[in-house]
Amino acid sequence: xxxxxxxxxxxxxxxxxxxxxxxxxxxxxxxxxxxxxxxxxxxxxxxxxxxxxxxxxxxxxxxxxxxxxxxxxxxxxxxxxxxxxxxxxxxxxxxxxxxxxxxxxxxxxxxxxxxxxxxxxxxxxxxxxxxxxxxxxxxxxxxxxxxxxxxxxxxxxxxxxxxxxxxxxxxxxxxxxxxxxxxxxxxxxxxxxxxxxxxxxxxxxxxxxxxxxxxxxxxxxxxxxxxxxxxxxxxxxxxxxxxxxxxxxxxxxxxxxxxxxxxxxxxxxxxxxxxxxxxxxxxxxxxxxxxxxxxxxxxxxxxxxxxxxxxxxxxxxxxxxxxxxxxxxxxxxxxxxxxxxxxxxxxxxxxxxxxxxxxxxxxxxxxxxxxxxxxxxxxxxxxxxxxxxxxxxxxxxxxxxxxxxxxxxxxxxxxxxxx
Amino acid sequence: xxxxxxxxxxxxxxxxxxxxxxxxxxxxxxxxxxxxxxxxxxxxxxxxxxxxxxxxxxxxxxxxxxxxxxxxxxxxxxxxxxxxxxxxxxxxxxxxxxxxxxxxxxxxxxxxxxxxxxxxxxxxxxxxxxxxxxxxxxxxxxxxxxxxxxxxxxxxxxxxxxxxxxxxxxxxx
Numbered sequence: 113x114x115x116x117x118x119x120x121x122x123x124x125x126x127x128x129x130x131x132x133x134x135x136x137x138x139x140x141x142x143x144x145x146x147x148x149x150x151x152x153x154x155x156x157x158x159x160x161x162x163x164x165x166x167x168x169x170x171x172x173x174x175x176x177x178x179x180x181x182x183x184x185x186x187x188x189x190x191x192x193x194x195x196x197x198x199x200x201x202x203x204x205x206x207x208x209x210x211x212x213x214x215x216x217x218x219x220x221x222x223x224x225x226x227x228x229x230x231x232x233x234x235x236x237x238x239x240x241x242x243x244x245x246x247x248x249x250x251x252x253x254x255x256x257x258x259x260x261x262x263x264x265x266x267x268x269x270x271x272x273x274x275x276x277x278x279x280x281x282x283x284x285x286x287x288x289x290x291x292x293x294x295x296x297x298x299x300x301x302x303x304x305x306x307x308x309x310x311x312x313x314x315x316x317x318x319x320x321x322x323x324x325x326x327x328x329x330x331x332x333x334x335x336x337x338x339x340x341x342x343x344x345x346x347x348x349x350x351x352x353x354x355x356x357x358x359x360x361x362x363x364x365x366x367x368x369x370x371x372x373x374x375x376x377x378x379x380x381x382x383x384x385x386x387x388x389x390x391x392x393x394x395x396x397x398x399x400x401x402x403x404x405x406x407x408x409x410x411x412x413x414x415x416x417x418x419x420x421x422x423x424x425x426x427x428x429x430x431x432x433x434x435x436x437x438x439x440x441x442x443x444x445x446x447x448x449x450x451x452x453x454x455x456x457x458x459x460x461x462x463x464x465x466x467x468x469x470x471x472x473x474x475x476x477x478x479x480x481x482x483x484x485x486x487x488x489x490x491x492x493x494x495x496x497x498x499x500x501x502x503x504x505x506x507x508x509x510x511x512x513x514x515x516x517x518x519x520x521x522x523x524x525x526x527x528x529x530x531x
Numbered sequence: 532x533x534x535x536x537x538x539x540x541x542x543x544x545x546x547x548x549x550x551x552x553x554x555x556x557x558x559x560x561x562x563x564x565x566x567x568x569x570x571x572x573x574x575x576x577x578x579x580x581x582x583x584x585x586x587x588x589x590x591x592x593x594x595x596x597x598x599x600x601x602x603x604x605x606x607x608x609x610x611x612x613x614x615x616x617x618x619x620x621x622x623x624x625x626x627x628x629x630x631x632x633x634x635x636x637x638x639x640x641x642x643x644x645x646x647x648x649x650x651x652x653x654x655x656x657x658x659x660x661x662x663x664x665x666x667x668x669x670x671x672x673x674x675x676x677x678x679x680x681x682x683x684x685x686x687x688x689x690x691x692x693x694x695x696x697x698x699x700x701x702x703x704x
Contacts, residue, residue: 212633212640213615238615239638287638302639305630306587311639338660340615340635423615 163195165259165375168390169367172202174397177233177244180204182408183397184252185236188308190404193256196390199370200252201363206245206320207231208327211238211301215339215422217491218330225327234418237312239301240342243327247318247349249362253311255375260309262287262300264378269298269315271380272369276361277354288345289313295348315366317359318351334527337425367392415490420457427452431523433467448520450527454491462486464520495528582670583646583686584695587628590670591646593686598647601674602634602665605699610636613662618643618654618676625649625678627685632675634665645678647685653677 172180180202187200207230210216216232219241225232244250253265266283273279281291289298300313324347350357371389374381399406411417430447446467453461489495582590588606591598607613615635625631625645632643654676658664665673680686690698 211635211638213617213635236640237638238635238640300638303642304639305642306644338615423617 164388165195165197166388166390167371167375168196168198169370169392170198170200170395171363171367171392172200172395172397175203175205175246177204177207177209177231178409178413179397179405180250181233181235181412182405183395183402184310184312185408185412186402186405187252187254188236188303188305188310190402191254191308193254193259193308197259197375198254199367200254200395201367202250202252203246203248203359204244204250206243206323207233208241208243209233209235210241211340211342212236212421213238213340213423214241214342215335215337215425216419217333217422218335218337218339218425219342220327221329221331228323228327230327231413232418233412234421235301237301237303237310238340239299240340241328242299242314243319243324244314245320245323247316247320247351247359249315249317249359249366251313251315251366255309257304257306257309259375260302260304260311262302262311264375265311266298266300266313267378268369268373269313269366271373272362272365273350275369276365277350277357279350279353279357286343289315291348291350291353294346296345297348297350299345315362316347316349317357317362318349321347321349333427334429335425335427337423339423339425415457419490419492422454422457424453424455424460427454427527429523429527431526434519448523450523452486452491452527457491459486459489459491459495464524466520582692583689584692584698585644585646585689586698587644589644589646591686591689593680593683596680596683597652597677598649598680599674599677600646601669602643603695604669607666607669607673610634610639610641610666612636613665616658616662616665616675618659619645619651621651621654623651625651627682634662643675646689647678647680648682649678649680651676652679 172183174180174183183202184200187198191198206228208216208220208225210219210232212235214234216222216234220232222232242248251265251269255261263283266287266289270281270283270289273281279291281289281297282293283289287300288296290296297316298313300311302311303309328342328344350362368386371386371391372381372383373379374385395401397405414420427450429450431450433446433448448467449463449465451461451463451465452459485498486495489498582592584590584603588603589600590603591600593599602610613634613636617633617635619625619631623631625648627645627648629645630642631645631651633640634643635641655664655674658673658675665675667673
């Protein structure tokens with residue numbers, strides 16, 4: 113059943129499947145025994161020389177970003193990588209994934225992304241924001257902390273591209289993989305713990321570039337923060353360089369290259385080395401096979417993790433006050449300043465600074481705390497609605513100020529909706 | 532003078548305020564000049580501020596029942612430039628060896644592990660603002676957070692500076 117599912121989802125070529133059977137692919141031991149076998153003891157030299165490192169390639173059968181991130185996290189926390197390295201390959205339905213310490217409101221337009229039916233996920237590793245869809249292949253290289261080596265992993269990917277399709281690629285100092293010296297086809301991020309670590313990267317095979325550009329489009333929203341920022345790069349799909357590049361073939365190309373390459377020396381061991389490895393394994397990420405997976409998935413899909421984990425930030429915006437709202441005799445350009453303090457995704461403080469020209473004998477003061485209802489609200493659409501109600505109440509109370517309060521209301525709405 | 536130093540050193544739980552200790556000492560000692568007491572007080576602080584290290588390259592220095600935690604020179608060097616420090620919030624209950632935060636550098640998020648169990652009482656806001664302090668001054672300005680110990684006996688399991696230097700030279704780090 114699982115095998116049939118995999119075939120439908122990935123359409124792995126018959127050749128690859130045959131190889132899976134031929135290779136010493138071992139039946140995946142029930143997760144419980146794996147979890148219990150987990151040991152934090154470091155391997156002794158004797159153990160290392162006696163047992164060379166063996167490799168496995170796992171292919172996830174899920175295309176849900178939260179399930180796959182949970183699977184990755186589960187393996188990082190529970191798997192025993194003593195003398196055993198694993199490459200996990202996974203794909204997702206369209207979504208946006210931000211780095212651990214990033215601000216989703218800076219990196220993307222959260223309202224637009226939601227309207228397009230896409231999820232925003234926050235991963236556990238560092239780095240910048242990426243767009244995923246089924247044309248993008250994610251590769252996670254798991255090792256013990258001491259054996260973590262990003263460049264080696266990227267070298268394997270680069271070799272696979274050349275061996276399978278003759279595509280030449282370069283690994284930049286930032287550890288992106290670029291083709292034609294300009295176009296990024298892979299970005300990298302990592303998570304380091306003890307005893308385990310992982311390095312994961314994307315691979316742009318056949319991604320929807322229009323959707324990518326739209327979802328990663330950044331406007332200046334006046335957000336001030338020390339969250340890590342993404343570095344934008346021109347990108348290209350590998351299928352644009354060579355029309356024969358397809359994700360299904362890429363699974364095999366990278367998988368085989370990984371298995372044939374010696375982990376310490378990067379030497380190509382060919383079929384001989386492949387025969388000594390543990391081969392390919394199709395993974396069904398369920399709580400049955402991975403006890404505790406559902407809990408991890410819940411945490412990763414929670415608002416608290418995705419938005420609440422955002423480092424604290426300020427939103428500052430200024431609006432020019434139309435002349436008709438300024439008092440008589442007021443000259444020059446005057447501005448209404450809106451400032452929001454957001455901590456853990458919750459609006460901590462809102463300040464409106466009204467220019468002197470907007471002061472009148474009744475109504476607004478220098479700094480108006482008209483939106484106390486916003487405090488404590490999650491920074492979201494709900495807050496906009498709450499704001500509308502607050503300002504509406506205010507304007508109905510002071511009827512003759514309708515024009516001015518309408519203006520203030522529009523400014524506030526703009527601030528909230530622009531993110 | 533010798534007796535006062537012994538009294539100060541042998542207390543298993545040295546009170547958080549060394550001034551109180553000195554006042555108690557006054558009962559046993561002849562009256563010494565103020566300067567002498569001040570000298571004693573400084574060396575007492577130094578002896579209690581000895582750093583202990585974990586095999587995860589974190590250090591902790593104790594002042595009374597509060598430990599200041601940071602990462603070692605080896606750790607900051609292998610991390611590279613730290614671009615973001617995610618520190619545990621004040622009030623967080625931490626377990627020894629438990630994950631309590633992360634440092635991001637070169638697109639890698641490195642876990643922070645707590646050297647002792649307790650409750651976080653302060654985090655270094657300067658480091659949150661300027662993560663580079665961790666690279667430039669990992670033992671002084673680049674401290675990460677302070678924790679009130681609930682199990683001070685855990686300190687005995689940590690390495691002294693000498694033991695840590697030896698550990699770094701071995702293959703197992």
